[in-house]
Amino acid sequence: MIAIRDLSVTYRTAARSVPAVRGVSLEVPRGKVTAVVGESGGGKSTLVYGILRLLPPGTEMSGSIDYDGMELTRASEERMREFRWKKAALVTQGAMNSLTPVLTVGYQVAEVLRVRLGMPGGEARERALELLAMTNLPPGYAGKYPHELSGGEKQRAVISMAVACSPEFLIADEPTSALDVITQAEVIATLVRMVREKGMGLLLVTHDLPLALSISDEMAVMHEGRLVEKGTPERITAFPSHAHTRTLLSAFGVTARSGQ
Amino acid sequence: MRSYWTKRVLGAAAVLLLVIAANFFLFRIMPGDVVSTIVDPRFSPEAKERMREVFGLDLPLGRQFAVYVRRMLTFDFGISFLSQRPVWDELKSRVPNTVALLGSALVLSSALGTWLGVKAARKRGGFTEKVVLLSGSVSFSFPSFFVQLVLLLLLAYTFPLFPLRGSVSIPLPQTGTARALDYLWHLLLPAGSLVLLGFGSWAIYVRNLMVKTLGEDFILMARAKGLPEGRVLWNHAFRSALPPVLTLFLLALPGIVSGAVLTETVFSLHGVGKYLLDSIMGHDYPAAGAAFYILGLLTIASNLAADAAYALADPRIRVGGRVQS
Amino acid sequence: MRKPPRWSFMAFLLILAVAAAGPPMLPGDPGRTMAKPFAPPAWSGGDAPPPFSGAITPASREITIDWKWDAPENLTLKGQLAFDEDSPVRLVWTTAEGGSFTLASFRGGSLWEVDLDARDMAFKTGLGIPPFASATSLLFPGRGVQTLSLEGPAPSGGSLDLALPGGRWGLLGTDQRGRDVLSLFIVGVRVSLLVGISATLLASLLGLSIGLTSGYLGGAADALIMRAVDVLLSIPVLPILMVFVGIWGKGLWQLVMILGLFSWMGTARTVRSLALSLRESCYVENLRSLGAGPWYILYRHLLPEAMPVVLAAVSLGVPGAILAEAGLSFLGLSDPRVISWGRMLHEAHGFGAFTAGAWWLIIPPGLGISLICLVFLDMGRAIEEMADPRLKGGGGR
Numbered sequence: 001m002i003a004i005r006d007l008s009v010t011y012r013t014a015a016r017s018v019p020a021v022r023g024v025s026l027e028v029p030r031g032k033v034t035a036v037v038g039e040s041g042g043g044k045s046t047l048v049y050g051i052l053r054l055l056p057p058g059t060e061m062s063g064s065i066d067y068d069g070m071e072l073t074r075a076s077e078e079r080m081r082e083f084r085w086k087k088a089a090l091v092t093q094g095a096m097n098s099l100t101p102v103l104t105v106g107y108q109v110a111e112v113l114r115v116r117l118g119m120p121g122g123e124a125r126e127r128a129l130e131l132l133a134m135t136n137l138p139p140g141y142a143g144k145y146p147h148e149l150s151g152g153e154k155q156r157a158v159i160s161m162a163v164a165c166s167p168e169f170l171i172a173d174e175p176t177s178a179l180d181v182i183t184q185a186e187v188i189a190t191l192v193r194m195v196r197e198k199g200m201g202l203l204l205v206t207h208d209l210p211l212a213l214s215i216s217d218e219m220a221v222m223h224e225g226r227l228v229e230k231g232t233p234e235r236i237t238a239f240p241s242h243a244h245t246r247t248l249l250s251a252f253g254v255t256a257r258s259g260q
Numbered sequence: 261m262r263s264y265w266t267k268r269v270l271g272a273a274a275v276l277l278l279v280i281a282a283n284f285f286l287f288r289i290m291p292g293d294v295v296s297t298i299v300d301p302r303f304s305p306e307a308k309e310r311m312r313e314v315f316g317l318d319l320p321l322g323r324q325f326a327v328y329v330r331r332m333l334t335f336d337f338g339i340s341f342l343s344q345r346p347v348w349d350e351l352k353s354r355v356p357n358t359v360a361l362l363g364s365a366l367v368l369s370s371a372l373g374t375w376l377g378v379k380a381a382r383k384r385g386g387f388t389e390k391v392v393l394l395s396g397s398v399s400f401s402f403p404s405f406f407v408q409l410v411l412l413l414l415l416a417y418t419f420p421l422f423p424l425r426g427s428v429s430i431p432l433p434q435t436g437t438a439r440a441l442d443y444l445w446h447l448l449l450p451a452g453s454l455v456l457l458g459f460g461s462w463a464i465y466v467r468n469l470m471v472k473t474l475g476e477d478f479i480l481m482a483r484a485k486g487l488p489e490g491r492v493l494w495n496h497a498f499r500s501a502l503p504p505v506l507t508l509f510l511l512a513l514p515g516i517v518s519g520a521v522l523t524e525t526v527f528s529l530h531g532v533g534k535y536l537l538d539s540i541m542g543h544d545y546p547a548a549g550a551a552f553y554i555l556g557l558l559t560i561a562s563n564l565a566a567d568a569a570y571a572l573a574d575p576r577i578r579v580g581g582r583v584q585s
Numbered sequence: 586m587r588k589p590p591r592w593s594f595m596a597f598l599l600i601l602a603v604a605a606a607g608p609p610m611l612p613g614d615p616g617r618t619m620a621k622p623f624a625p626p627a628w629s630g631g632d633a634p635p636p637f638s639g640a641i642t643p644a645s646r647e648i649t650i651d652w653k654w655d656a657p658e659n660l661t662l663k664g665q666l667a668f669d670e671d672s673p674v675r676l677v678w679t680t681a682e683g684g685s686f687t688l689a690s691f692r693g694g695s696l697w698e699v700d701l702d703a704r705d706m707a708f709k710t711g712l713g714i715p716p717f718a719s720a721t722s723l724l725f726p727g728r729g730v731q732t733l734s735l736e737g738p739a740p741s742g743g744s745l746d747l748a749l750p751g752g753r754w755g756l757l758g759t760d761q762r763g764r765d766v767l768s769l770f771i772v773g774v775r776v777s778l779l780v781g782i783s784a785t786l787l788a789s790l791l792g793l794s795i796g797l798t799s800g801y802l803g804g805a806a807d808a809l810i811m812r813a814v815d816v817l818l819s820i821p822v823l824p825i826l827m828v829f830v831g832i833w834g835k836g837l838w839q840l841v842m843i844l845g846l847f848s849w850m851g852t853a854r855t856v857r858s859l860a861l862s863l864r865e866s867c868y869v870e871n872l873r874s875l876g877a878g879p880w881y882i883l884y885r886h887l888l889p890e891a892m893p894v895v896l897a898a899v900s901l902g903v904p905g906a907i908l909a910e911a912g913l914s915f916l917g918l919s920d921p922r923v924i925s926w927g928r929m930l931h932e933a934h935g936f937g938a939f940t941a942g943a944w945w946l947i948i949p950p951g952l953g954i955s956l957i958c959l960v961f962l963d964m965g966r967a968i969e970e971m972a973d974p975r976l977k978g979g980g981g982r
Binding site: 274275278279282286287397400401402403404405406407409410412413416417418424510513514515517518521522525526533536537540541543548549551552555556559563 | 816818819820821822823824825827828829830831832904908911912915916917918927930933934939942944947948950951952954955958959962
């Protein structure tokens with residue numbers, strides 16, 4: 001379990017400081033889907049990169065992030081590197097720019113296996129093919145460069161890479177934005193299937209409220225850096241407690257289904 | 261891929277033709293008799309008349325140009341006014357010296373500039389970045405020959421570590437190894453000074469590219485994968501920034517060739533640039549035209565080499581395929 | 586809110602002032618021999634004598650020279666004296682060891698013109714020494730007080746000037762011809778400024794018109810012009826300039842023309858992309874729909890938009906032109922009668938400044954070129970910064 005307690009993140013520039021996350025507490029258990037919903041610029045991505053400690057230098061973090069007794073906000077860079085990908089892997093807005101453009105997809109999957117798991121080259125390449133196949137990418141895709149893949153294919157490749165080290169958690173930051181609706185459904189299906197098969201915990205960060213409502217076990221609404229609402233999708237749809245949640249629900253036309 | 265190459269080779273051929281045409285017309289728009297630009301003015305009228313025939317100067321301009329292009333392509337540059345020897349015989353021994361100077365300066369300054377640029381991009385505001393920015397502005401505003409004169413004054417006159425002039429010692433050392441060392445000893449200061457003047461702008465360019473690349477999503481992704489920092493920096497960031505870095509070769513090359521002409525003059529090297537200057541000073545037009553043509557040829561060849569490297573480094577050109585926006 | 590002016594603007598004004606007022610204020614003709622060749626600067630110390638000068642006038646008929654060094658390179662005596670009385674006069678040199686020489690004599694009664702140079706054959710013959718011997722080592726046999734005096738009746742007017750070139754000279758020493766390097770340096774700034782600014786103005790004018798035309802016309806004309814720009818940018822410029830200068834001659838204005846003709850490409854490219862973006866922008870569309878003709882749009886709207894860019898390009902282009910001029914002059918491809926910083930470096934390199942270790946011939950012109958380039962670069966950046974918000978507002982990218 002990743003337990004976030006009273007986390008605040010402030011970006012500091014020479015001129016001013018911008019608080020992005022303010023006093024957020026959230027628990028991400030294994031084997032479940034936890035969703036964080038909010039509008040762009042509301043601090044969701046900051047939360048994600050805060051957990052992996054990949055925020056720009058000079059950013060201030062207070063509060064605590066506890067992973068099985070390890071305090072992530074104060075862990076050494078060495079231990080953080082160990083934590084990343086083996087314990088918690090990231091799925092970003094893959095349709096955009098998450099794959100290194102000059103390396104083949106197969107190389108990038110195999111690289112993680114070689115470098116992080118110490119797998120020998122040949123074995124890593126074979127395993128990479130298996131991983132790609134798991135997300136329905138045929139073996140021919142291993143030799144392709146990112147620019148030869150469609151948005152959905154890229155995102156599936158990123159998911160294969162994310163599960164390469166069998167992490168305990170997947171953290172998905174807007175995994176479906178910039179994809180068309182059909183591809184979105186495919187990618188989400190792949191993601192959920194992987195999580196359920198391997199019993200991983202999924203932290204899904206999205207602005208897509210209907211998506212969060214439909215797949216999450218537990219969800220939170222984030223607004224201006226604060227978590228204003230936490231609960232099951234059913235509870236939140238039926239009894240939204242915060243004005244912002246009601247606004248969101250009505251914006252997506254979900255109020256009509258509140259009786260479900 | 262194929263269309264890329266067709267385009268590059270055709271482009272190079274066009275530039276080559278332009279250089280030849282420039283050569284052909286430049287030396288014909290000069291005041292006075294056309295013959296005097298091709299044939300030694302000291303020749304007798306009869307000899308001039310014979311030369312007129314030999315060089316086809318009585319032919320129409322179009323035919324003349326065709327003859328000229330063929331002569332240029334076969335390195336038949338005529339006879340030097342100054343030495344009365346075939347120009348190509350004189351140039352032949354100089355080309356390797358110029359190539360050695362250009363090549364070593366380009367390779368070393370790009371290697372040093374790249375390394376420092378990557379370092380500077382990694383640690384913003386650090387010592388390396390300050391050095392890079394300073395050396396960049398030095399190379400933009402200090403005349404190369406001035407820096408070289410100062411180096412010469414310091415390292416060849418005040419502290420005589422290097423020779424004051426020349427490509428080799430006179431008399432030549434006896435053994436092969438000694439000759440090679442002697443050649444390197446003479447090359448070190450000229451090439452070194454070009455590196456000193458050139459690496460700064462390289463480093464700045466590479467730094468800017470790397471700063472941009474390090475802000476890309478895939479770098480964040482590579483870090484999220486827990487890859488060691490060196491691997492993130494070189495295997496992902498630098499490898500991705502490599503194609504635009506290679507275009508810098510194209511941008512820097514004309515400047516370096518110009519710099520080589522000045523360098524050869526400062527250090528009195530036995531090279532093509534110095535030959536060009538001497539020929540122009542001595543109104544030796546066949547020789548000047550040939551030296552100019554050789555310098556153009558060297559530039560075009562290096563341009564093509566850089567294009568080839570670019571194609572190898574960028575899979576979008578090498579592989580093609582459907583490009584997603 | 587007013588910010589203090591950038592250092593480069595102040596420096597630019599200073600350079601302009603030096604270029605405008607400097608040469609007339611110089612202590613004499615920069616072409617004149619002031620001291621022995623390669624004399625180091627006066628302040629650099631060493632055992633060389635400083636230059637000496639004195640005069641014989643009606644009031645002072647004797648010059649005493651307290652000489653503590655080896656014999657000087659030369660001795661000159663120039664001027665005229667008027668005599669009313671009709672009796673002979675003589676110029677007598679007395680050495681520290683008591684020897685005495687008559688340098689010149691005159692019968693008196695009228696104007697006496699004197700022009701003596703210790704290197705002249707006649708001077709040496711007059712002293713009774715062979716032509717290849719040194720007259721000054723005869724006149725300065727040892728260290729001590731030597732005197733030059735006028736014997737005979739007192740002159741009624743005029744003066745005779747005695748000059749001994751020193752082994753050290755002025756603030757920046759002398760060059761291979763004994764000329765004052767400081768004077769040359771100050772005169773040289775004019776050429777750098779003149780060539781740099783006028784060549785860049787010419788290039789910017791060309792670049793502006795080509796860029797505007799290309800960007801405004803678009804299509805095949807645009808493609809052709811931009812391809813030409815690419816080709817010109819991929820050819821090394823210096824060899825072309827060398828060939829052109831070799832053919833057209835080394836005059837200053839030829840140089841300006843040639844430099845202008847080969848440095849418009851950068852400006853053209855910038856202006857073209859600006860024109861292209863403005864062409865697509867809404868307000869040009871609006872003007873067009875209001876019935877404005879292409880020339881009207883070009884000159885009343887696109888040109889003013891492009892101006893700050895061009896101004897910055899001028900300032901950023903000047904260093905290139907200055908460096909090119911300096912490079913060509915350094916190679917010896919400039920008018921030998923025009924003193925410029927590049928020419929000074931050429932002469933330093935070609936006439937043995939190295940064997941003399943004469944750093945004062947290399948450092949000042951070189952630093953001068955670098956400094957003037959830095960000034961223009963910084964000014965260009967400042968103008969760019971000022972122009973930037975407008976560009977962002979104006980371009981519909």
